Amino acid sequence: MTLPRGFKAKAEREALRLRNELGLRDTDALKVEALAEHLGVKVVSADRLIDRTRLEDLERVQAYAFSAATFQINNQSYVVTNPLRAPERQTSDVAHELSHIMLGHDLTEVREVNGMPFRTCRPDEEEQATAFGGTILLPRTLLLDAARRKLNPEQIAAQYGVTDEMARFRYNTTGVAKQQVRGSRTTNTWGAKA
Template identity: 70%
Template sequence: MTLPRGFKANAEREAVRLRKELGLTEGDPLSVRNLADHLGVKIVSAESLIDLERLEELERLQAYAFSAATFEIAGRHYVVTNPLRPDGRQASDIAHELSHLLLKHDLSEVRELSGTPFRTCQPEEEEQATAFGGTLMLPRPLLLSAARRGMGPTEIAAACGVSEEMARYRYNTTGVAKQARTRSG
């Protein structure tokens, strides 16, 4: 799948705009929980809704079957997270779910998993939420600022509270890696 023309540039602009609303500079890490508060979205750990043992059993049956989900109840949005995920992964999951809301995606597609129906987005909307979520946490200006200070993906991940995989992905796909090598060479 491919993102619509101009999507990445718009995502970068929107990430910068939201960060300014939160009073962050381009080099500041984003707390997705603060962004959720700013957007009026409540973050809830799944273990406050069901026993942790049930989550562990689901994980044993199908690894990564549940990372996070968004619900609207009485006009308020809730993002339910999986406490079994590392903090960096939870940040990505929250950013992904917030992206669905910011992009105004509609949970319109009904799918079935083990006989249980659930609502989801279209595959292209999932791709958009993944791309936008990564951009929210690690916009290009933040990555470029970090690279100019000699930071690589490992250091960026630690400083920004994201997974190393996410930091590496954004570092490489934004062109920052190449730009940082060119400047240092």
């Protein structure tokens, strides 16, 4: 599956626009809770809605079957998160769900795991939400700034509160990794361009 033409560039512009609306610089860390509030979306931990043991049972039956989900109730959007996930993973999950909302995706497909129904989107919409969610958290301008400061993906993950996997994914798919390799080849040990 591939993203629609121009999707990545539009996502980058939108990520920077959202930061601007939140009063952040392009290189500031974005708190998904602040973005959710800005969008009028409520974020709720699933263990406030059901007993935590049900979540643990689901995890045993099918690991990672539930990370986060979006619901519309009385014209209010809710993102329900899985408290069993690490905070960094929850950040990515909320960004992904907020992306579905901002992209206007229709949660139409229902799947059932261990007697629990889950609504989901089409695979192409899932890919879009994954790409946009990552861009919201780590736009290319932020990654370029981090690379200039000699931060590797693990250090970027720690500084910006995302998973190592998310930082590596964005670092590699935005071309920042290749750009840094090319830049390091043209600089001699004294720091001057060769």
